[in-house]
Amino acid sequence: MTVSEPPGLRHLRDPRGYSIELGRDRPVRLDCGADIGPITVAYQTYGTLNAERSNAILICHALTGDHYVADPHPITGKPGWWNDLVGPGRLLDTDRYFLICSNVLGGCMGTTGPRDVNPATGKPWGLSFPVITIGDMVRVQARLLDALGIDQLFCVVGGSMGGMQTLEWCASFPERVFAAIPIATAARHSAQNIAFHEVGRQAIAADPDWCDGDYLSQGKFPNRGLAVARMAGHITYLSEAALHRKFGRNLQERDNFSYGFDADFQVESYLRHQGSTFVERFDANSYLYITRAMDYFDLAAANGGALANAFRGTPTRFCVISFSSDWLFPTSESRAVVQALNAVAANVSFVEIQSDKGHDAFLLDEPEFHATLGGFLDGAAEHRGLPRAVKDRAPGDGAP
Amino acid sequence: MPQANGNLRVDLRLIADMVASGSRVLDVGCGDGALLAWLGRHKNVDGRGIELSMAGVSAAVAHGLSVIQGDADTDLEHYPSGAFDYVILSQTLQATYEPKTVLSNMLRIGRHAIVSFPNFGHWKVRSHLLLRGRMPVTDTLAYAWYETPNIHFCTIRDFLHLCRSLNIVVERRIALDRNGDMLRGWAGRALANLFAEQGLFLLSRKDESAG
Numbered sequence: 001m002t003v004s005e006p007p008g009l010r011h012l013r014d015p016r017g018y019s020i021e022l023g024r025d026r027p028v029r030l031d032c033g034a035d036i037g038p039i040t041v042a043y044q045t046y047g048t049l050n051a052e053r054s055n056a057i058l059i060c061h062a063l064t065g066d067h068y069v070a071d072p073h074p075i076t077g078k079p080g081w082w083n084d085l086v087g088p089g090r091l092l093d094t095d096r097y098f099l100i101c102s103n104v105l106g107g108c109m110g111t112t113g114p115r116d117v118n119p120a121t122g123k124p125w126g127l128s129f130p131v132i133t134i135g136d137m138v139r140v141q142a143r144l145l146d147a148l149g150i151d152q153l154f155c156v157v158g159g160s161m162g163g164m165q166t167l168e169w170c171a172s173f174p175e176r177v178f179a180a181i182p183i184a185t186a187a188r189h190s191a192q193n194i195a196f197h198e199v200g201r202q203a204i205a206a207d208p209d210w211c212d213g214d215y216l217s218q219g220k221f222p223n224r225g226l227a228v229a230r231m232a233g234h235i236t237y238l239s240e241a242a243l244h245r246k247f248g249r250n251l252q253e254r255d256n257f258s259y260g261f262d263a264d265f266q267v268e269s270y271l272r273h274q275g276s277t278f279v280e281r282f283d284a285n286s287y288l289y290i291t292r293a294m295d296y297f298d299l300a301a302a303n304g305g306a307l308a309n310a311f312r313g314t315p316t317r318f319c320v321i322s323f324s325s326d327w328l329f330p331t332s333e334s335r336a337v338v339q340a341l342n343a344v345a346a347n348v349s350f351v352e353i354q355s356d357k358g359h360d361a362f363l364l365d366e367p368e369f370h371a372t373l374g375g376f377l378d379g380a381a382e383h384r385g386l387p388r389a390v391k392d393r394a395p396g397d398g399a400p
Numbered sequence: 401m402p403q404a405n406g407n408l409r410v411d412l413r414l415i416a417d418m419v420a421s422g423s424r425v426l427d428v429g430c431g432d433g434a435l436l437a438w439l440g441r442h443k444n445v446d447g448r449g450i451e452l453s454m455a456g457v458s459a460a461v462a463h464g465l466s467v468i469q470g471d472a473d474t475d476l477e478h479y480p481s482g483a484f485d486y487v488i489l490s491q492t493l494q495a496t497y498e499p500k501t502v503l504s505n506m507l508r509i510g511r512h513a514i515v516s517f518p519n520f521g522h523w524k525v526r527s528h529l530l531l532r533g534r535m536p537v538t539d540t541l542a543y544a545w546y547e548t549p550n551i552h553f554c555t556i557r558d559f560l561h562l563c564r565s566l567n568i569v570v571e572r573r574i575a576l577d578r579n580g581d582m583l584r585g586w587a588g589r590a591l592a593n594l595f596a597e598q599g600l601f602l603l604s605r606k607d608e609s610a611g
Binding site for chain 2: 317319320335338339342343344345347348349350351352353354368371372374375376378379380382383
């Protein structure tokens with residue numbers, strides 16, 4: 001993909017992405033009060049920034065995602081998490097848009113996080129890394145855009161934690177967001193979601209190889225703890241119907257129960273596989289920090305207790321999308337966002353996509369979801385004066 | 401302006417005629433957004449929609465319209481007062497749980513409301529009950545009693561009575577036949593409650609009216 005590189009920036013070209021140093025002169029002030037800088041931000045771009053710098057779309061990744069949106073993952077080799085949506089003529093059309101996705105602060109795929117060396121001590125940050133928030137992640141993304149010379153994004157889009165970042169963008173930098181698509185997300189992490197995250201964190205902390213967070217210095221890694229955390233998390237990303245359709249009560253490579261504690265059932269085997277592959281690509285402390293950031297997210301509390309305050313006077317066009325079988329970020333959470341936006345007469349669209357695939361539906365092939373996403377982007381592009389894709393006739397045109 | 405309104409469903413044409421150019425419109429039960437799209441293109445209207453079905457919302461959003469999935473009973477209360485010039489509710493009032501609250505909310509949110517509904521006072525409806533002793537099933541009311549989404553029927557006279565009690569001004573009233581065409585002469589005026597299959601009303605708040 002061709003990328004226009006702003007002059008005067010120290011870009012380190014990675015085979016599959018860029019990385020940039022930010023905050024050397026002006027550290028980033030975090031919500032916890034600490035200053036951090038300089039930091040490294042790893043990011044990837046697709047398409048070309050136009051002369052007006054008006055066609056940029058920021059894609060925000062989820063908890064265990066990364067900036068390899070449409071590239072093979074450097075560790076697993078699997079296609080990017082939105083691979084099918086990105087490309088010439090596709091929904092995220094690289095012929096028309098300039099797509100940016102950066103690894104979040106606290107992550108482990110190139111952006112500064114607890115796995116990296118603290119320049120002040122020469123040792124890995126570990127648990128001395130400051131506790132971060134969704135707001136901190138967005139602040140760092142804003143610094144990245146400053147460095148790229150992009151004042152206003154055409155669109156911010158993201159699912160799950162990416163949706164939280166999308167909402168945070170709209171609340172913190174409304175004038176920099178022309179359109180926003182928060183997907184399968186919420187304006188606050190619910191008690192149930194915090195509870196699931198705590199199970200994951202406790203699983204990691206219970207692994208002796210976690211070494212109170214100091215495993216990197218001791219040459220160890222809490223594989224078992226992180227795998228259990230992933231297994232618990234993965235269940236929350238699926239629906240009961242999806243699990244049943246995929247596995248039912250089918251046995252794994254056997255005709256009868258083992259009358260033991262092997263992975264008798266396919267669903268057990270599947271979860272163990274999810275756990276064991278996850279530890280190859282994710283850092284345990286990053287998991288602690290990023291889940292914590294999600295737990296702390298509460299846009300209403302941050303705006304005087306009323307979610308509508310977060311969006312008062314917003315110039316942004318919103319498209320809120322939820323999935324009917326998502327019990328981790330249920331439709332009621334999206335509705336709360338929509339109601340807050342309506343209360344301030346914002347320009348908002350909202351659809352609940354019928355799907356039995358649970359929370360993960362935003363990563364999967366859901367034609368209605370993709371039709372809505374593409375249609376909204378196209379309509380917003382027209383309002384922004386960007387080229388539209390060739391479309392069918394609008395409703396009301398030529399109807400009998 | 402029949403020519404300017406070409407290509408729009410016949411019952412939506414009359415509604416479109418009531419909307420002033422350049423106004424802000426909320427279409428409640430907007431379907432695939434045909435009316436909103438037409439108003440945006442031909443009358444420079446800033447339109448929003450509410451629609452119950454995913455297919456309708458998805459189609460409308462895919463055509464660049466701002467539409468939320470929801471319904472009149474639950475979503476109107478979240479809009480601020482005076483946010484729109486017109487709030488439109490076409491063929492839906494009789495299917496709401498609380499028509500009175502819905503109507504009040506419409507005229508709180510909008511300076512004007514445009515409402516249409518099937519007239520339960522139509523002579524065919526009356527004759528169904530009178531002569532057959534059965535719940536009416538007609539062209540405009542095509543459901544059997546056990547499966548109808550229409551749970552709050554009213555006649556045109558009932559509706560006018562409700563408007564009076566809510567201090568709502570009726571600026572225009574149009575009687576429609578089964579095809580949505582305007583009834584003229586005595587059938588559309590004095591005897592509308594007997595001969596109109598549908599009623600269409602342009603309403604405003606009393607404090608907003610010129611008189």
